[in-house]
Amino acid sequence: MDMSQYLEVFIDESREHLQxxxxxxxxxxxxxDDVSIVNEIFRSxxxxxxxxxxxxxxxxxxxxxxxxxVLDAIRNGKIAVTPELLDVIFRAVDDLEAMVASxxxxxxxxxxxxxxxxxxxxxEKGEAVAAPQKPAPTHEQTYDEFEYTILKQSAEQGFHSxxxxxxxxxxxxxxxxxxxxxxxxxEQIGEVIKSVPTVEMxxxxxxxxQFVVTVVTKVLEDELQxxxxxxxxxxxxxxxxxxxxxxxxxxxxxxxxHEQKEExxxxxxxxxxxxxxxxxxxxxxxxSNKTIRVNIERLDVLMNLFEELVIDRGRLExxxxxxxxxxxxxxxERMSRISGDLQNIxxxxxxxxxxxxxxxxxxxxxxxxxxxxxxxxxxxxxxxxELDRTVIDExxxxxxxxxxxxxxxxxxTPDVRRAKGKQEEGTVKLKAYHSGNHVFIEIEDDGAGxxxxxxxxxxxxxxxxxxxxxxxxxxxxxxxxxFASGFSTADKVSDISGRGVGLDVVKSxxxxxxxxxxxxxxxxxxxxxxxxxxxxxxxxxxMLVEIQKEKYAIPLSSIIETAIVKKExxxxxxxxxxxxxxxxxxxxxxxxxxxxxxxxxxxxxFLSVVIVRKGEKMAGLVVDAFIGQQEVVLKSLGNYLTSxxxxxxxxxxGDGQVALIIDCNALxx
Amino acid sequence: xxxxKVIVFQLKDEEYAIPVQQVRxxxxxxxxxxxxxxxxxxxxxxxxxxxxxxxxxxxMRFGLEEAEFSDHTRVIIVALDDVEVGLIVDAANDVxxxxxxxxxxxxEVVDATTAxxxxxxxxxxxxxxxxxNLEKVLEKEKG
Numbered sequence: 001m002d003m004s005q006y007l008e009v010f011i012d013e014s015r016e017h018l019q020x021x022x023x024x025x026x027x028x029x030x031x032x033d034d035v036s037i038v039n040e041i042f043r044s045x046x047x048x049x050x051x052x053x054x055x056x057x058x059x060x061x062x063x064x065x066x067x068x069x070v071l072d073a074i075r076n077g078k079i080a081v082t083p084e085l086l087d088v089i090f091r092a093v094d095d096l097e098a099m100v101a102s103x104x105x106x107x108x109x110x111x112x113x114x115x116x117x118x119x120x121x122x123x124e125k126g127e128a129v130a131a132p133q134k135p136a137p138t139h140e141q142t143y144d145e146f147e148y149t150i151l152k153q154s155a156e157q158g159f160h161s162x163x164x165x166x167x168x169x170x171x172x173x174x175x176x177x178x179x180x181x182x183x184x185x186x187e188q189i190g191e192v193i194k195s196v197p198t199v200e201m202x203x204x205x206x207x208x209x210q211f212v213v214t215v216v217t218k219v220l221e222d223e224l225q226x227x228x229x230x231x232x233x234x235x236x237x238x239x240x241x242x243x244x245x246x247x248x249x250x251x252x253x254x255x256x257x258h259e260q261k262e263e264x265x266x267x268x269x270x271x272x273x274x275x276x277x278x279x280x281x282x283x284x285x286x287x288s289n290k291t292i293r294v295n296i297e298r299l300d301v302l303m304n305l306f307e308e309l310v311i312d313r314g315r316l317e318x319x320x321x322x323x324x325x326x327x328x329x330x331x332x333e334r335m336s337r338i339s340g341d342l343q344n345i346x347x348x349x350x351x352x353x354x355x356x357x358x359x360x361x362x363x364x365x366x367x368x369x370x371x372x373x374x375x376x377x378x379x380x381x382x383x384x385x386e387l388d389r390t391v392i393d394e395x396x397x398x399x400x401x402x403x404x405x406x407x408x409x410x411x412x413t414p415d416v417r418r419a420k421g422k423q424e425e426g427t428v429k430l431k432a433y434h435s436g437n438h439v440f441i442e443i444e445d446d447g448a449g450x451x452x453x454x455x456x457x458x459x460x461x462x463x464x465x466x467x468x469x470x471x472x473x474x475x476x477x478x479x480x481x482x483f484a485s486g487f488s489t490a491d492k493v494s495d496i497s498g499r500g501v502g503l504d505v506v507k508s509x510x511x512x513x514x515x516x517x518x519x520x521x522x523x524x525x526x527x528x529x530x531x532x533x534x535x536x537x538x539x540x541x542x543m544l545v546e547i548q549k550e551k552y553a554i555p556l557s558s559i560i561e562t563a564i565v566k567k568e569x570x571x572x573x574x575x576x577x578x579x580x581x582x583x584x585x586x587x588x589x590x591x592x593x594x595x596x597x598x599x600x601x602x603x604x605x606f607l608s609v610v611i612v613r614k615g616e617k618m619a620g621l622v623v624d625a626f627i628g629q630q631e632v633v634l635k636s637l638g639n640y641l642t643s644x645x646x647x648x649x650x651x652x653x654g655d656g657q658v659a660l661i662i663d664c665n666a667l668x669x
Numbered sequence: 670x671x672x673x674k675v676i677v678f679q680l681k682d683e684e685y686a687i688p689v690q691q692v693r694x695x696x697x698x699x700x701x702x703x704x705x706x707x708x709x710x711x712x713x714x715x716x717x718x719x720x721x722x723x724x725x726x727x728x729m730r731f732g733l734e735e736a737e738f739s740d741h742t743r744v745i746i747v748a749l750d751d752v753e754v755g756l757i758v759d760a761a762n763d764v765x766x767x768x769x770x771x772x773x774x775x776x777e778v779v780d781a782t783t784a785x786x787x788x789x790x791x792x793x794x795x796x797x798x799x800x801x802n803l804e805k806v807l808e809k810e811k812g
Contacts, residue, residue, distance in 0.1 A: 304719025306719075308718050595706070596705050597703075597705070635721045637704070637721055638714075638720075638723055638753060639751050640754045641704060641707060641723045646705075647705070650702070650714060652716045652721070657716065658702040658714050658716050658721055659702065660704065
């Protein structure tokens with residue numbers, strides 16, 4: 001599958017997480033005893049691990065996993081936070097950053113991390129950290145601004161920058177000659193940007209047996225090394241990529257000689273010439289910078305302003321019709337068309353089908369199934385359901401956690417399933433749909449379900465609840481326990497669903513979006529995790545109705561159909577007016593009474609009824625007239641009017657007036 | 670000397686003042702959509718440049734008799750923390766600077782219902798301004 005469409009998101013998010021980790025690590029250094037900071041770092045690292053594993057960047061995932069182990073140990077008080085320990089973690093983060101940077105530059109994100117990983121493992125085992133080992137006897141070079149610019153430009157033009165440490169044999173007689181030969185070799189394939197010691201000193205043999213040159217070239221490390229090794233009396237060549245990011249911070253330079261600068265200018269020209277001649281090797285294109293992240297509040301403002309414009313457009317259209325001036329007419333029409341396009345763009349900017357999140361799951365599920373030796377069929381339903389951008393951005397991680405959870409803990413292995421008389425292949429259903437003023441995302445598996453006893457035992461042993469309380473809990477309440485922080489039902493810690501960080505993160509993320517998550521489960525049959533999310537700013541289809549002089553909107557998703565009912569067809573049952581609707585008894589709700597609408601019109605002999613449903617239950621909402629169907633932007637009533645009965649929000653109609661949206665779920669009990 | 674810039678508005682026969690920092694804008698009266706089953710003084714919601722904003726009739730909030738809307742009737746959009754509402758007032762008159770030292774505690778004689786919505790009074794020349802306690806005005810009734 002083509003992952004490139006998620007790459008940008010991945011890079012953006014990874015950077016954010018790394019940023020968080022960095023900040024929190026610094027905090028941790030100040031307050032080494034604060035476990036909440038460790039938790040924060042842990043979560044970021046955990047998410048990063050999951051994301052990079054999904055995207056197939058194994059080195060990134062490995063290193064994060066190792067880091068996570070250490071953090072876990074810190075969290076559990078097994079290891080104390082020491083500056084040495086933080087040094088190692090910071091180095092690991094540096095490596096992670098370098099990998100992400102490499103990915104964003106079109107690279108493969110691979111990097112030799114064995115050193116850091118070994119150190120992390122050592123820490124995990126509780127051993128003292130050894131002094132940071134230098135990976136090789138190389139010096140981290142420093143560059144002045146001018147040199148740095150050249151390196152950066154070269155990198156942009158697809159050149160690699162290396163720091164080449166050349167060690168000559170100690171019995172080498174004509175060191176200057178060897179240096180000259182080496183320089184010549186390098187200049188055949190690239191350019192020397194800098195050397196330490198300086199060229200003059202090298203030519204005067206004023207160095208021991210080792211020197212470092214910075215080279216800009218198109219060839220890869222291996223080839224460069226081979227070529228230099230061909231020069232006789234060279235004992236060792238160590239090649240390291242230049243870390244451009246670090247160089248910026250270090251502005252102090254050892255030498256900034258005038259002639260050297262001139263030399264570099266010449267180099268730059270040469271580099272340019274070479275580029276013309278040489279066809280580009282595939283170095284990958286820059287993938288970042290194609291998206292910009294815009295604060296969602298700005299989009300809100302844009303949207304609101306645009307709605308104002310739409311209202312004025314309506315007025316203008318009316319005026320132009322009245323004046324009947326062809327030129328005005330034409331202009332207004334043109335403006336209408338343009339603003340129509342504009343409207344679509346603005347709306348689309350915020351609304352994204354959940355597909356963009358769901359798409360990455362099939363691959364992940366396949367991978368997981370393979371890793372775990374399970375057979376899993378992932379069914380995705382309702383991928384076209386649109387969600388607000390803010391929600392989409394946040395919902396990915398919780399869904400990953402829940403899916404991993406369902407696959408790891410839910411679905412049994414094929415032989416267990418066979419023994420239970422189930423199909424070998426487990427099914428995980430991922431379903432998204434609109435209902436009323438909410439979007440639901442359900443993750444359903446036909447696996448083992450949740451064991452009440454197991455959960456309770458665990459919760460008691462972890463001190464989450466007391467034994468006395470445990471007996472009184474309903475099944476639902478018991479299931480809720482698995483969302484508690486520090487809870488994990490898996491007997492062994494696996495790489496897949498982590499250590500119970502997942503589920504409490506899931507819960508808090510969803511709640512921060514104003515949603516909720518619930519679990520339904522039957523042991524042996526399966527579980528359903530149901531996420532309910534509000535439509536913060538979502539476009540919904542509504543039926544506009546009139547009740548006396550007031551206009552209300554009923555979400556189309558709740559409506560079954562509309563009907564005109566004769567007054568004499570109303571029946572009475574238990575003091576409740578009902579109608580017989582297609583063989584079913586449907587209670588009538590008179591909205592004008594429920595909403596205390598001021599009465600200005602006489603009753604009709606015919607009633608307009610909107611039949612709505614909530615699950616299996618139905619009700620007939622009696623209104624005065626149907627206006628029609630319309631797409632509207634759902635808006636909240638603000639923070640002052642919270643929880644108005646049976647009103648889920650409001651919308652602004654074409655004439656600029658506010659219409660309230662009826663919450664059918666609250667009307668049907 | 671600390672100065673306080675206030676918006677002055679008319680309600681029945683009194684002049685009230687509210688710090689400009691709490692005021693977002695002053696609007697003319699426009700179509701209000703009634704919201705069912707809310708306190709009587711909540712007149713409903715309006716479309717304020719795309720934001721659905723609740724409207725409180727300040728006369729009714731203070732237990733005064735209702736008045737017909739006139740050409741002078743204004744809606745003062747106020748903001749307190751993350752709550753934004755509009756207050757219907759008889760007229761918005763003025764912006765004045767008052768000195769914080771000049772603020773006196775509310776006089777005892779003011780009747781009980783209104784007293785709790787008042788932060789103090791200021792007398793400037795011959796005018797008496799009543800400083801509105803927005804927190805109290807926006808406080809929801811318990812139960």
